Amino acid sequence: MASVFLYHVVGDLTVGKPEMVEFYETETVESAIRAIGESTECGIPVWRKRSTPNLPGFVENSEMRQHRFVGILNSLDIVAFLAKSECLQEEKAMKIPVSEVVSPNNTLLKQVDPGTRLIDALEMMKQGVRRLLVPKSVVWRGMSKRFSILYNGKWLKNNENSSSSNGLATDSTNRPTTSMTSSPDKFCCLSREDVIRFLIGVLGALAPLPLTSISTLGIINLEYNFIEASLPAIEATRRPPCDPSAIAVLEQTENEQQFRIIGEISASKLWKCDYLAAAWALANLYAGQFVMGVEDNMSTRSFNDFLQTSFPGGEQNGITAAKAKKFSSRSIGFNPTSPTRLSIGRSMYRGRSAPLTCKTSSSLAAVMAQMLSHRATHVWVTEADSDDVLVGVVGYGEILNAVTKQPSAFVTSNRPYEGFGNENQS
Numbered sequence: 001m002a003s004v005f006l007y008h009v010v011g012d013l014t015v016g017k018p019e020m021v022e023f024y025e026t027e028t029v030e031s032a033i034r035a036i037g038e039s040t041e042c043g044i045p046v047w048r049k050r051s052t053p054n055l056p057g058f059v060e061n062s063e064m065r066q067h068r069f070v071g072i073l074n075s076l077d078i079v080a081f082l083a084k085s086e087c088l089q090e091e092k093a094m095k096i097p098v099s100e101v102v103s104p105n106n107t108l109l110k111q112v113d114p115g116t117r118l119i120d121a122l123e124m125m126k127q128g129v130r131r132l133l134v135p136k137s138v139v140w141r142g143m144s145k146r147f148s149i150l151y152n153g154k155w156l157k158n159n160e161n162s163s164s165s166n167g168l169a170t171d172s173t174n175r176p177t178t179s180m181t182s183s184p185d186k187f188c189c190l191s192r193e194d195v196i197r198f199l200i201g202v203l204g205a206l207a208p209l210p211l212t213s214i215s216t217l218g219i220i221n222l223e224y225n226f227i228e229a230s231l232p233a234i235e236a237t238r239r240p241p242c243d244p245s246a247i248a249v250l251e252q253t254e255n256e257q258q259f260r261i262i263g264e265i266s267a268s269k270l271w272k273c274d275y276l277a278a279a280w281a282l283a284n285l286y287a288g289q290f291v292m293g294v295e296d297n298m299s300t301r302s303f304n305d306f307l308q309t310s311f312p313g314g315e316q317n318g319i320t321a322a323k324a325k326k327f328s329s330r331s332i333g334f335n336p337t338s339p340t341r342l343s344i345g346r347s348m349y350r351g352r353s354a355p356l357t358c359k360t361s362s363s364l365a366a367v368m369a370q371m372l373s374h375r376a377t378h379v380w381v382t383e384a385d386s387d388d389v390l391v392g393v394v395g396y397g398e399i400l401n402a403v404t405k406q407p408s409a410f411v412t413s414n415r416p417y418e419g420f421g422n423e424n425q426s
Contacts, residue, residue: 004205005404010121010190011114013198014134017188022047025070025099029078032098033275036075040191041377042245042267043074045109045131046102060185062111065133069109072130073102074267075275076245080237082279103241109133111187119404125192126400128243136186192396193375196368199403203365206403210365217364217405219398220381220391226250229262229288236265236287244268244378244395248355249287253389260388261380263291264355268376360384360391364402367394 023035023044035044048068050060081101087093110124111133121132203210214220225239226248236247246266250259265287270278281290356376358367361384370379378395382388 002206004202005119008118010116014188020187020189024049026097028095030094037272040193042271043072046070046073071102071105072108075270076267079270079278083282122400122404132190133187136188211363213361215360217402219402222392224393227287231287233282233285233287233290249291258389261390355380357382
Protein backbone atom coordinates (compact mmCIF):
# COMPACT_ATOMS: atom_id res chain seq x y z
CA MET A 1 0.00 0.00 0.00
CA ALA A 2 1.40 3.38 -1.04
CA SER A 3 2.38 5.81 1.72
CA VAL A 4 0.52 8.56 -0.16
CA PHE A 5 -2.68 7.26 1.43
CA LEU A 6 -1.21 7.67 4.91
CA TYR A 7 0.17 11.16 4.41
CA HIS A 8 -2.83 12.71 2.68
CA VAL A 9 -6.19 13.50 4.23
CA VAL A 10 -9.69 13.95 2.87
CA GLY A 11 -9.36 17.72 3.06
CA ASP A 12 -6.61 17.59 0.42
CA LEU A 13 -9.13 16.32 -2.12
CA THR A 14 -11.83 18.86 -1.34
CA VAL A 15 -9.84 21.99 -2.18
CA GLY A 16 -11.88 24.01 -4.65
CA LYS A 17 -14.92 21.74 -4.42
CA PRO A 18 -18.19 23.70 -4.62
CA GLU A 19 -20.58 23.84 -1.72
CA MET A 20 -23.19 21.10 -1.78
CA VAL A 21 -26.79 22.16 -2.30
CA GLU A 22 -29.20 19.63 -0.81
CA PHE A 23 -31.73 18.08 -3.19
CA TYR A 24 -34.90 17.24 -1.28
CA GLU A 25 -37.16 14.24 -1.75
CA THR A 26 -40.09 16.59 -2.32
CA GLU A 27 -38.51 17.91 -5.53
CA THR A 28 -39.96 16.69 -8.83
CA VAL A 29 -38.55 14.18 -11.31
CA GLU A 30 -38.16 17.05 -13.76
CA SER A 31 -35.92 18.91 -11.29
CA ALA A 32 -33.93 15.73 -10.63
CA ILE A 33 -33.15 15.35 -14.34
CA ARG A 34 -31.63 18.81 -14.42
CA ALA A 35 -29.64 18.18 -11.23
CA ILE A 36 -28.27 14.82 -12.42
CA GLY A 37 -26.95 16.45 -15.58
CA GLU A 38 -24.64 18.55 -13.40
CA SER A 39 -23.66 15.79 -10.98
CA THR A 40 -20.79 13.31 -10.72
CA GLU A 41 -21.18 9.54 -11.05
CA CYS A 42 -24.51 10.10 -12.83
CA GLY A 43 -26.45 10.52 -9.60
CA ILE A 44 -27.45 12.92 -6.83
CA PRO A 45 -27.86 12.48 -3.06
CA VAL A 46 -31.47 12.92 -1.97
CA TRP A 47 -32.33 14.42 1.41
CA ARG A 48 -35.28 14.88 3.71
CA LYS A 49 -35.99 18.39 4.86
CA ARG A 50 -35.07 19.32 8.40
CA SER A 51 -37.82 18.55 10.87
CA THR A 52 -36.50 21.06 13.37
CA PRO A 53 -37.01 24.79 12.80
CA ASN A 54 -34.00 26.90 11.90
CA LEU A 55 -33.60 28.36 15.34
CA PRO A 56 -30.83 30.89 15.93
CA GLY A 57 -27.70 29.12 17.09
CA PHE A 58 -29.05 25.63 16.29
CA VAL A 59 -26.43 23.38 14.71
CA GLU A 60 -27.41 20.04 13.21
CA ASN A 61 -25.12 17.23 14.33
CA SER A 62 -23.80 14.46 12.09
CA GLU A 63 -26.30 11.86 13.32
CA MET A 64 -29.26 14.09 12.54
CA ARG A 65 -27.84 14.85 9.11
CA GLN A 66 -27.18 11.17 8.40
CA HIS A 67 -30.77 10.36 9.32
CA ARG A 68 -32.02 12.91 6.79
CA PHE A 69 -30.07 11.29 3.94
CA VAL A 70 -32.39 9.10 1.85
CA GLY A 71 -30.28 7.63 -0.93
CA ILE A 72 -28.70 8.33 -4.31
CA LEU A 73 -30.87 8.80 -7.39
CA ASN A 74 -29.28 8.13 -10.80
CA SER A 75 -30.34 8.48 -14.41
CA LEU A 76 -31.18 4.78 -14.84
CA ASP A 77 -33.57 4.96 -11.88
CA ILE A 78 -35.47 7.80 -13.52
CA VAL A 79 -35.63 6.24 -16.99
CA ALA A 80 -36.82 2.94 -15.49
CA PHE A 81 -39.49 4.81 -13.52
CA LEU A 82 -40.70 6.77 -16.55
CA ALA A 83 -40.80 3.56 -18.62
CA LYS A 84 -43.62 2.17 -16.48
CA SER A 85 -46.86 2.00 -18.42
CA GLU A 86 -48.70 4.21 -15.95
CA CYS A 87 -46.02 6.90 -16.31
CA LEU A 88 -45.76 6.75 -20.10
CA GLN A 89 -49.46 7.49 -20.39
CA GLU A 90 -49.49 10.21 -17.75
CA GLU A 91 -48.09 13.67 -18.52
CA LYS A 92 -47.88 14.48 -14.82
CA ALA A 93 -45.17 11.85 -14.30
CA MET A 94 -42.48 14.52 -14.53
CA LYS A 95 -44.10 16.31 -11.60
CA ILE A 96 -44.02 13.28 -9.30
CA PRO A 97 -41.77 13.77 -6.23
CA VAL A 98 -38.50 11.84 -6.30
CA SER A 99 -39.42 10.19 -3.01
CA GLU A 100 -41.43 7.77 -5.17
CA VAL A 101 -38.44 7.01 -7.37
CA VAL A 102 -35.31 6.88 -5.22
CA SER A 103 -34.38 3.61 -3.53
CA PRO A 104 -33.74 4.34 0.17
CA ASN A 105 -30.22 3.40 1.24
CA ASN A 106 -28.82 5.36 4.14
CA THR A 107 -25.38 3.71 3.95
CA LEU A 108 -24.28 5.23 0.63
CA LEU A 109 -23.13 8.51 2.24
CA LYS A 110 -21.06 9.20 5.33
CA GLN A 111 -19.95 12.43 6.96
CA VAL A 112 -16.24 12.66 7.74
CA ASP A 113 -13.87 15.27 9.11
CA PRO A 114 -11.47 17.00 6.68
CA GLY A 115 -8.59 15.62 8.75
CA THR A 116 -9.63 12.00 8.12
CA ARG A 117 -6.76 10.02 6.62
CA LEU A 118 -7.21 9.16 2.97
CA ILE A 119 -6.63 5.47 3.64
CA ASP A 120 -9.56 5.49 6.09
CA ALA A 121 -11.77 7.20 3.53
CA LEU A 122 -10.86 4.59 0.92
CA GLU A 123 -11.77 1.81 3.32
CA MET A 124 -15.20 3.38 3.78
CA MET A 125 -15.70 3.50 0.02
CA LYS A 126 -14.57 -0.11 -0.31
CA GLN A 127 -17.32 -1.01 2.15
CA GLY A 128 -20.00 0.58 -0.05
CA VAL A 129 -19.94 4.31 0.74
CA ARG A 130 -20.25 6.28 -2.52
CA ARG A 131 -20.17 9.84 -1.21
CA LEU A 132 -18.27 11.48 1.61
CA LEU A 133 -19.81 14.57 3.15
CA VAL A 134 -17.00 16.88 4.23
CA PRO A 135 -17.45 20.16 6.18
CA LYS A 136 -16.59 23.08 3.97
CA SER A 137 -13.48 24.76 5.37
CA VAL A 138 -12.97 28.48 5.22
CA VAL A 139 -9.26 27.83 5.59
CA TRP A 140 -7.62 24.46 4.99
CA ARG A 141 -4.00 23.50 5.28
CA GLY A 142 -3.08 19.94 4.55
CA MET A 143 0.13 17.98 4.94
CA SER A 144 1.62 18.79 1.53
CA LYS A 145 2.43 22.21 0.13
CA ARG A 146 0.67 21.20 -3.06
CA PHE A 147 -2.69 21.19 -1.30
CA SER A 148 -2.10 23.89 1.31
CA ILE A 149 -4.30 26.49 -0.28
CA LEU A 150 -7.09 28.85 0.62
CA TYR A 151 -10.39 28.46 -1.20
CA ASN A 152 -9.98 31.97 -2.56
CA GLY A 153 -6.83 30.84 -4.36
CA LYS A 154 -4.15 32.29 -2.08
CA TRP A 155 -1.37 29.99 -0.94
CA LEU A 156 -0.76 29.42 2.74
CA LYS A 157 2.64 29.09 4.32
CA ASN A 158 3.02 25.52 5.42
CA ASN A 159 4.66 25.43 8.84
CA GLU A 160 6.42 22.11 8.62
CA ASN A 161 8.47 22.80 11.78
CA SER A 162 11.36 21.69 9.63
CA SER A 163 13.74 23.97 11.46
CA SER A 164 14.01 25.57 14.87
CA SER A 165 15.88 28.53 16.23
CA ASN A 166 18.92 26.34 16.88
CA GLY A 167 18.88 25.05 13.30
CA LEU A 168 17.96 21.47 14.25
CA ALA A 169 15.03 19.71 12.65
CA THR A 170 12.21 18.84 14.98
CA ASP A 171 10.78 15.38 15.19
CA SER A 172 7.80 14.71 12.91
CA THR A 173 5.27 11.93 12.96
CA ASN A 174 3.66 10.00 10.15
CA ARG A 175 0.36 11.70 10.78
CA PRO A 176 -0.63 14.52 8.42
CA THR A 177 -0.40 18.07 9.68
CA THR A 178 -3.84 19.67 9.45
CA SER A 179 -5.37 23.00 10.21
CA MET A 180 -8.81 24.22 9.38
CA THR A 181 -11.71 26.45 10.26
CA SER A 182 -15.03 24.83 9.35
CA SER A 183 -18.38 26.36 8.62
CA PRO A 184 -21.02 24.34 10.52
CA ASP A 185 -23.70 24.24 7.82
CA LYS A 186 -21.60 24.20 4.67
CA PHE A 187 -20.43 20.95 3.12
CA CYS A 188 -18.92 19.62 -0.05
CA CYS A 189 -19.49 16.14 -1.43
CA LEU A 190 -16.55 13.92 -2.33
CA SER A 191 -17.24 11.15 -4.83
CA ARG A 192 -15.27 8.12 -5.92
CA GLU A 193 -14.60 9.89 -9.19
CA ASP A 194 -12.78 12.59 -7.21
CA VAL A 195 -10.62 9.89 -5.62
CA ILE A 196 -9.73 8.35 -9.01
CA ARG A 197 -8.81 11.79 -10.30
CA PHE A 198 -6.50 12.23 -7.31
CA LEU A 199 -4.90 8.82 -7.96
CA ILE A 200 -4.16 9.79 -11.55
CA GLY A 201 -2.15 12.70 -10.18
CA VAL A 202 -0.01 10.49 -7.93
CA LEU A 203 0.63 7.51 -10.21
CA GLY A 204 4.35 7.63 -9.49
CA ALA A 205 3.73 7.01 -5.80
CA LEU A 206 1.65 3.94 -6.67
CA ALA A 207 4.34 2.21 -8.76
CA PRO A 208 4.40 -0.49 -9.96
CA LEU A 209 0.61 -0.88 -9.76
CA PRO A 210 -0.36 1.59 -12.54
CA LEU A 211 1.48 -0.37 -15.23
CA THR A 212 0.32 -3.76 -14.00
CA SER A 213 -2.45 -5.45 -16.01
CA ILE A 214 -5.88 -5.71 -14.44
CA SER A 215 -5.83 -9.49 -14.90
CA THR A 216 -2.59 -9.73 -12.90
CA LEU A 217 -4.10 -7.54 -10.20
CA GLY A 218 -7.11 -9.84 -10.11
CA ILE A 219 -9.65 -7.01 -10.04
CA ILE A 220 -11.90 -8.06 -12.93
CA ASN A 221 -15.42 -8.44 -11.57
CA LEU A 222 -17.05 -11.53 -13.07
CA GLU A 223 -20.37 -10.96 -11.28
CA TYR A 224 -22.05 -8.44 -13.55
CA ASN A 225 -25.64 -8.04 -14.72
CA PHE A 226 -26.50 -8.75 -18.33
CA ILE A 227 -29.40 -9.15 -20.71
CA GLU A 228 -29.53 -10.84 -24.10
CA ALA A 229 -30.12 -8.59 -27.09
CA SER A 230 -33.24 -10.51 -28.14
CA LEU A 231 -35.07 -9.81 -24.87
CA PRO A 232 -37.27 -6.75 -24.20
CA ALA A 233 -35.13 -3.87 -22.95
CA ILE A 234 -37.48 -3.36 -19.99
CA GLU A 235 -36.15 -6.65 -18.58
CA ALA A 236 -32.94 -4.79 -17.70
CA THR A 237 -34.80 -2.89 -14.98
CA ARG A 238 -35.64 -6.19 -13.28
CA ARG A 239 -32.03 -7.13 -12.68
CA PRO A 240 -30.87 -6.98 -9.06
CA PRO A 241 -29.21 -3.69 -7.98
CA CYS A 242 -25.47 -3.66 -8.54
CA ASP A 243 -22.43 -1.42 -8.51
CA PRO A 244 -21.75 -0.15 -11.12
CA SER A 245 -25.34 0.56 -12.12
CA ALA A 246 -25.04 -1.07 -15.53
CA ILE A 247 -26.44 -4.00 -17.47
CA ALA A 248 -24.46 -5.43 -20.38
CA VAL A 249 -26.40 -6.23 -23.56
CA LEU A 250 -25.00 -9.45 -25.04
CA GLU A 251 -25.44 -11.67 -28.05
CA GLN A 252 -24.03 -15.10 -28.73
CA THR A 253 -21.03 -15.54 -30.98
CA GLU A 254 -21.22 -17.74 -34.06
CA ASN A 255 -20.07 -20.82 -32.17
CA GLU A 256 -22.74 -20.06 -29.52
CA GLN A 257 -20.28 -20.81 -26.73
CA GLN A 258 -19.32 -17.23 -25.93
CA PHE A 259 -21.12 -13.95 -25.62
CA ARG A 260 -20.01 -10.61 -26.97
CA ILE A 261 -21.04 -7.22 -25.68
CA ILE A 262 -22.87 -4.99 -28.12
CA GLY A 263 -23.93 -2.25 -25.73
CA GLU A 264 -25.11 -1.45 -22.24
CA ILE A 265 -28.08 -0.04 -20.38
CA SER A 266 -26.53 2.00 -17.62
CA ALA A 267 -26.65 5.19 -15.62
CA SER A 268 -23.49 6.33 -17.43
CA LYS A 269 -25.02 6.03 -20.89
CA LEU A 270 -28.29 7.62 -19.80
CA TRP A 271 -26.60 10.39 -17.83
CA LYS A 272 -27.41 13.22 -20.25
CA CYS A 273 -29.86 11.51 -22.58
CA ASP A 274 -33.36 12.52 -23.61
CA TYR A 275 -35.13 10.88 -20.67
CA LEU A 276 -38.58 10.79 -22.25
CA ALA A 277 -37.32 9.23 -25.46
CA ALA A 278 -35.18 6.73 -23.55
CA ALA A 279 -38.15 5.75 -21.37
CA TRP A 280 -40.33 5.15 -24.43
CA ALA A 281 -37.59 3.07 -26.04
CA LEU A 282 -36.95 1.08 -22.86
CA ALA A 283 -40.62 0.16 -22.68
CA ASN A 284 -41.08 -0.67 -26.36
CA LEU A 285 -37.87 -1.95 -27.91
CA TYR A 286 -35.71 -4.99 -27.60
CA ALA A 287 -32.41 -4.61 -25.75
CA GLY A 288 -30.42 -4.90 -28.97
CA GLN A 289 -32.48 -2.15 -30.54
CA PHE A 290 -32.30 0.05 -27.47
CA VAL A 291 -28.51 0.20 -27.25
CA MET A 292 -28.28 1.52 -30.80
CA GLY A 293 -29.95 4.76 -29.84
CA VAL A 294 -28.76 5.95 -26.43
CA GLU A 295 -27.11 9.27 -27.09
CA ASP A 296 -26.37 12.61 -25.48
CA ASN A 297 -29.44 14.61 -26.41
CA MET A 298 -31.19 16.88 -23.94
CA SER A 299 -34.00 17.94 -26.28
CA THR A 300 -37.31 18.75 -24.64
CA ARG A 301 -40.32 16.60 -25.49
CA SER A 302 -43.71 15.95 -23.96
CA PHE A 303 -45.23 12.60 -23.15
CA ASN A 304 -47.74 13.07 -25.94
CA ASP A 305 -44.85 12.55 -28.33
CA PHE A 306 -43.87 9.28 -26.68
CA LEU A 307 -47.10 7.46 -25.82
CA GLN A 308 -46.37 3.76 -25.63
CA THR A 309 -46.83 1.88 -28.90
CA SER A 310 -47.31 -1.83 -29.37
CA PHE A 311 -44.24 -3.77 -28.37
CA PRO A 312 -42.43 -5.55 -31.24
CA GLY A 313 -44.16 -8.87 -31.58
CA GLY A 314 -47.65 -7.57 -30.92
CA GLU A 315 -50.14 -8.84 -28.37
CA GLN A 316 -48.33 -12.13 -27.93
CA ASN A 317 -46.01 -10.36 -25.51
CA GLY A 318 -48.96 -9.04 -23.57
CA ILE A 319 -47.83 -5.44 -23.99
CA THR A 320 -50.13 -3.21 -26.02
CA ALA A 321 -51.04 0.44 -25.95
CA ALA A 322 -52.17 3.29 -28.11
CA LYS A 323 -49.94 4.08 -31.05
CA ALA A 324 -48.00 7.30 -30.87
CA LYS A 325 -49.11 10.12 -33.14
CA LYS A 326 -45.64 10.81 -34.47
CA PHE A 327 -42.54 8.93 -33.57
CA SER A 328 -39.35 8.36 -35.49
CA SER A 329 -36.72 6.26 -33.79
CA ARG A 330 -34.10 8.12 -35.80
CA SER A 331 -35.06 11.33 -34.02
CA ILE A 332 -33.32 10.04 -30.89
CA GLY A 333 -30.54 8.20 -32.69
CA PHE A 334 -32.24 4.80 -32.94
CA ASN A 335 -32.00 2.65 -36.04
CA PRO A 336 -33.79 -0.54 -35.02
CA THR A 337 -33.58 -3.70 -37.07
CA SER A 338 -35.93 -6.65 -37.27
CA PRO A 339 -35.97 -8.54 -33.93
CA THR A 340 -35.26 -11.76 -35.82
CA ARG A 341 -32.00 -10.38 -37.12
CA LEU A 342 -30.38 -9.09 -33.95
CA SER A 343 -27.19 -11.02 -34.64
CA ILE A 344 -26.77 -9.65 -38.15
CA GLY A 345 -23.47 -8.03 -37.16
CA ARG A 346 -21.85 -6.15 -34.32
CA SER A 347 -21.21 -3.12 -36.54
CA MET A 348 -24.94 -2.43 -36.47
CA TYR A 349 -24.78 -1.86 -32.75
CA ARG A 350 -21.73 0.35 -32.63
CA GLY A 351 -21.77 4.10 -32.61
CA ARG A 352 -22.36 6.73 -29.96
CA SER A 353 -23.77 4.06 -27.68
CA ALA A 354 -20.80 1.70 -28.04
CA PRO A 355 -19.78 0.42 -24.62
CA LEU A 356 -16.50 1.52 -23.10
CA THR A 357 -14.20 -1.51 -23.16
CA CYS A 358 -10.66 -2.55 -22.35
CA LYS A 359 -8.80 -5.86 -22.49
CA THR A 360 -7.66 -8.20 -19.76
CA SER A 361 -4.12 -7.12 -20.64
CA SER A 362 -4.88 -3.41 -20.14
CA SER A 363 -2.99 -1.66 -17.38
CA LEU A 364 -4.64 -0.19 -14.31
CA ALA A 365 -3.55 3.32 -15.33
CA ALA A 366 -5.12 2.91 -18.77
CA VAL A 367 -8.44 1.83 -17.28
CA MET A 368 -8.45 4.73 -14.83
CA ALA A 369 -7.70 7.17 -17.65
CA GLN A 370 -10.55 5.72 -19.73
CA MET A 371 -13.03 6.15 -16.91
CA LEU A 372 -12.05 9.75 -16.23
CA SER A 373 -11.89 10.85 -19.86
CA HIS A 374 -15.37 9.45 -20.52
CA ARG A 375 -16.79 10.35 -17.09
CA ALA A 376 -17.78 6.69 -16.80
CA THR A 377 -18.33 4.67 -13.65
CA HIS A 378 -16.95 1.46 -15.16
CA VAL A 379 -15.18 -0.20 -18.08
CA TRP A 380 -16.22 -3.53 -19.58
CA VAL A 381 -13.38 -6.03 -19.95
CA THR A 382 -12.99 -8.22 -23.04
CA GLU A 383 -10.60 -11.04 -23.84
CA ALA A 384 -7.04 -10.08 -24.74
CA ASP A 385 -7.42 -11.38 -28.32
CA SER A 386 -10.97 -10.10 -28.89
CA ASP A 387 -12.64 -6.73 -29.08
CA ASP A 388 -16.04 -7.78 -27.80
CA VAL A 389 -16.04 -11.20 -26.11
CA LEU A 390 -16.98 -10.14 -22.60
CA VAL A 391 -15.05 -11.26 -19.54
CA GLY A 392 -16.19 -8.90 -16.78
CA VAL A 393 -16.23 -5.31 -15.62
CA VAL A 394 -13.97 -2.97 -13.64
CA GLY A 395 -15.54 -0.16 -11.64
CA TYR A 396 -14.60 2.21 -8.85
CA GLY A 397 -14.73 -0.51 -6.21
CA GLU A 398 -12.28 -2.75 -8.04
CA ILE A 399 -9.80 0.11 -8.53
CA LEU A 400 -9.93 1.08 -4.86
CA ASN A 401 -9.34 -2.54 -3.90
CA ALA A 402 -6.31 -2.69 -6.18
CA VAL A 403 -4.55 0.42 -4.90
CA THR A 404 -5.01 -0.48 -1.24
CA LYS A 405 -3.92 -4.13 -1.45
CA GLN A 406 -0.57 -5.30 -0.20
CA PRO A 407 1.79 -6.19 -3.09
CA SER A 408 1.94 -9.82 -1.91
CA ALA A 409 -1.79 -10.12 -2.53
CA PHE A 410 -1.36 -9.92 -6.29
CA VAL A 411 -0.91 -13.28 -7.95
CA THR A 412 -0.40 -13.59 -11.69
CA SER A 413 -3.02 -15.81 -13.27
CA ASN A 414 -2.90 -17.11 -16.82
CA ARG A 415 -6.09 -19.11 -16.60
CA PRO A 416 -8.92 -18.24 -19.01
CA TYR A 417 -11.84 -16.39 -17.50
CA GLU A 418 -14.75 -18.77 -17.39
CA GLY A 419 -17.03 -16.71 -15.21
CA PHE A 420 -20.21 -15.26 -16.58
CA GLY A 421 -22.37 -12.50 -15.26
CA ASN A 422 -25.71 -12.49 -13.55
CA GLU A 423 -28.78 -13.09 -15.63
CA ASN A 424 -32.07 -12.33 -13.93
CA GLN A 425 -33.02 -15.01 -11.45
CA SER A 426 -36.36 -13.54 -10.51
